[in-house]
Amino acid sequence: MSLSLSKHPSFSGRPGPVLVVVADGVGVAPPGASNAVTEAVTPTLDALTSSELYTELAAHGPAVGLPTEDDMGNSEVGHNALGAGRIFAQGAKLVNQALANDTIFQTEVWKTAVEHGREGTLHLIGLHSDGGVHSTNAQLYQLLWRAADDGVTSCAVHILHDGRDVAARSALAYIAVTEAVLAEINAVEANAAGAQRDFRIASGGGRMRITMDRYGADWPMVERGYRTHVFGEGRRFASATDAVETMYAETDKGDQYLGEFVIERDLGAGGEPAGTIVDGDAVIFFNFRGDRAIEISQALADDHFDQFDRTGPAGEPRPSVFYAGMLQYDGDLQVPTNYLVNPPAIDRTMGEFLCAEGVASFAISETQKFGHVTYFWNGNKSGYIDEELETYIEIPSDNVEFDTTPAMKVREITAETIDLLRSGEYRFGRLNFPSGDMVGHTGHLPATVEAVEIIDEHMAKLVEVIDELGGVLIYTADHGNADIMFTEEQGVRSPKTSHTLSPVPFAIHDPNYDGEYQMVAAAPGPAHGLANVAATVFDLLGYEAPADYLPSLIGF
Ligand SMILES: O=C(O)[C@@H](CO)OP(=O)(O)O
Numbered sequence: 002m003s004l005s006l007s008k009h010p011s012f013s014g015r016p017g018p019v020l021v022v023v024a025d026g027v028g029v030a031p032p033g034a035s036n037a038v039t040e041a042v043t044p045t046l047d048a049l050t051s052s053e054l055y056t057e058l059a060a061h062g063p064a065v066g067l068p069t070e071d072d073m074g075n076s077e078v079g080h081n082a083l084g085a086g087r088i089f090a091q092g093a094k095l096v097n098q099a100l101a102n103d104t105i106f107q108t109e110v111w112k113t114a115v116e117h118g119r120e121g122t123l124h125l126i127g128l129h130s131d132g133g134v135h136s137t138n139a140q141l142y143q144l145l146w147r148a149a150d151d152g153v154t155s156c157a158v159h160i161l162h163d164g165r166d167v168a169a170r171s172a173l174a175y176i177a178v179t180e181a182v183l184a185e186i187n188a189v190e191a192n193a194a195g196a197q198r199d200f201r202i203a204s205g206g207g208r209m210r211i212t213m214d215r216y217g218a219d220w221p222m223v224e225r226g227y228r229t230h231v232f233g234e235g236r237r238f239a240s241a242t243d244a245v246e247t248m249y250a251e252t253d254k255g256d257q258y259l260g261e262f263v264i265e266r267d268l269g270a271g272g273e274p275a276g277t278i279v280d281g282d283a284v285i286f287f288n289f290r291g292d293r294a295i296e297i298s299q300a301l302a303d304d305h306f307d308q309f310d311r312t313g314p315a316g317e318p319r320p321s322v323f324y325a326g327m328l329q330y331d332g333d334l335q336v337p338t339n340y341l342v343n344p345p346a347i348d349r350t351m352g353e354f355l356c357a358e359g360v361a362s363f364a365i366s367e368t369q370k371f372g373h374v375t376y377f378w379n380g381n382k383s384g385y386i387d388e389e390l391e392t393y394i395e396i397p398s399d400n401v402e403f404d405t406t407p408a409m410k411v412r413e414i415t416a417e418t419i420d421l422l423r424s425g426e427y428r429f430g431r432l433n434f435p436s437g438d439m440v441g442h443t444g445h446l447p448a449t450v451e452a453v454e455i456i457d458e459h460m461a462k463l464v465e466v467i468d469e470l471g472g473v474l475i476y477t478a479d480h481g482n483a484d485i486m487f488t489e490e491q492g493v494r495s496p497k498t499s500h501t502l503s504p505v506p507f508a509i510h511d512p513n514y515d516g517e518y519q520m521v522a523a524a525p526g527p528a529h530g531l532a533n534v535a536a537t538v539f540d541l542l543g544y545e546a547p548a549d550y551l552p553s554l555i556g557f
Pocket residue numbers: 025026074075076077134135165166293438
């Protein structure tokens with residue numbers, strides 16, 4: 002289908018550029034002590050969200066391609082929807098479908114993995130919770146049972162504690178369920194000859210400590226995970242439960258930050274790690290979401306890799322394995338080459354139309370969310386669409402626990418954005434302020450309030466430059482997080498580190514506005530979602546949105 006845009010029949014756009022600000026994780030929830038957004042002093046956001054050009058958007062569940070209304074939104078599905086202007090079934094749903102209709106197990110990739118698993122060991126690595134943002138344990142269990150039914154007798158599970166999309170200290174509960182599933186699998190004779198099955202947890206650690214880095218923010222984190230999973234380097238414990246209980250006693254940190262562990266079954270008797278990765282093994286990374294799966298995939302599968310030395314502690318060469326991802330995580334990089342389920346078939350994104358039309362645009366954030374406004378915005382493709390017309394700016398993130406730096410790089414992102422806007426070279430720009438979400442994920446309420454106040458201060462600077470240039474500013478978010486920072490039961494407060502089901506704000510600041518358009522009256526509740534934003538941007542740029550894009554939020 003063509004990528005050409007038609008001029009808008011009745012609106013030619015504004016003299017200045019259109020800027021979309023995504024305040025990551027800054028949702029809309031009833032005011033209250035747990036709401037870091039309403040607890041913050043936010044004069045600029047208050048003005049933006051009390052204007053007539055304001056509405057709320059759904060950013061969770063089916064509105065962003067997730068299975069049910071109980072599924073909280075996240076950056077992947079949110080920025081996919083923002084950049085594609087349509088709703089695509091997302092990883093969680095695609096994997097559930099492929100499991101339900103068995104197609105996942107009919108693939109050559111699964112059959113090859115099982116073949117390697119029968120000869121050696123099948124390794125499953127991934128985020129260990131039912132958070133549904135990167136993975137679900139329900140999907141892991143279906144892979145485990147099928148592997149057993151398909152004749153695998155040796156299977157090692159490498160678990161990454163969550164505590165970010167689920168309760169901060171929920172690892173023990175998830176481990177208990179997985180250990181019960183593994184015991185049930187092992188209790189069944191593998192075959193008539195009575196071969197004993199040996200399915201076990203072999204290694205793991207906190208998801209913000211090992212393996213699940215993204216956008217090259219912290220390769221040493223990936224190396225720690227690689228060495229733990231592959232060579233069994235890390236503190237030895239007799240069980241994952243022992244590892245977590247020991248670490249809980251040593252620190253008050255949540256699961257996401259717990260250290261790496263390696264299981265040694267007859268601990269202390271000079272035993273071996275329970276499941277190192279050796280030549281001929283198969284490895285499946287069972288996360289369906291790509292951003293935090295790409296680097297470990299490259300480390301485990303790429304022949305050409307130079308981010309760290311992959312040889313073992315005694316100089317042993319890196320193992321040659323059959324590696325597969327649950328999905329293909331990057332369509333541009335083709336990472337990984339082997340995968341079980343086709344990723345969302347996102348095409349004809351906003352960026353492709355703008356480039357086809359010769360419209361210059363920019364995208365900017367700091368490392369932690371840089372890929373959100375490029376890779377996810379462009380439909381899980383990490384490269385430029387057209388380097389002549391696009392400018393992607395990454396402000397390096399710090400590698401800290403972000404409650405210690407509530408501003409993160411909001412100041413630097415704002416300053417750079419103002420320069421880009423004033424350059425006069427761009428008609429469209431998008432930025433992501435990560436702090437509402439990244440500080441929200443620490444569960445630290447005061448720091449998150451401070452993060453939101455700093456965002457507000459810098460929104461004022463962006464509004465000012467949009468006024469100066471006669472452009473348009475759109476303020477929105479990709480899902481909630483900062484809007485609910487704790488839950489309370491019988492007076493006891495528990496930090497809530499996860500995203501929320503809240504709607505997100507959508508405000509247009511248009512200094513030349515003279516009533517040319519109005520917000521489309523929303524039915525009760527957020528009748529619109531993030532996928533309606535792209536058509537609205539095309540309107541404000543003076544173009545007609547592609548016919549199959551979800552409708553604009555404004556009417557003329
Ligand atoms: O940090 C992440 O990977 C997710 C939560 O799991 O957050 P976001 O979707 O905002 O990137």
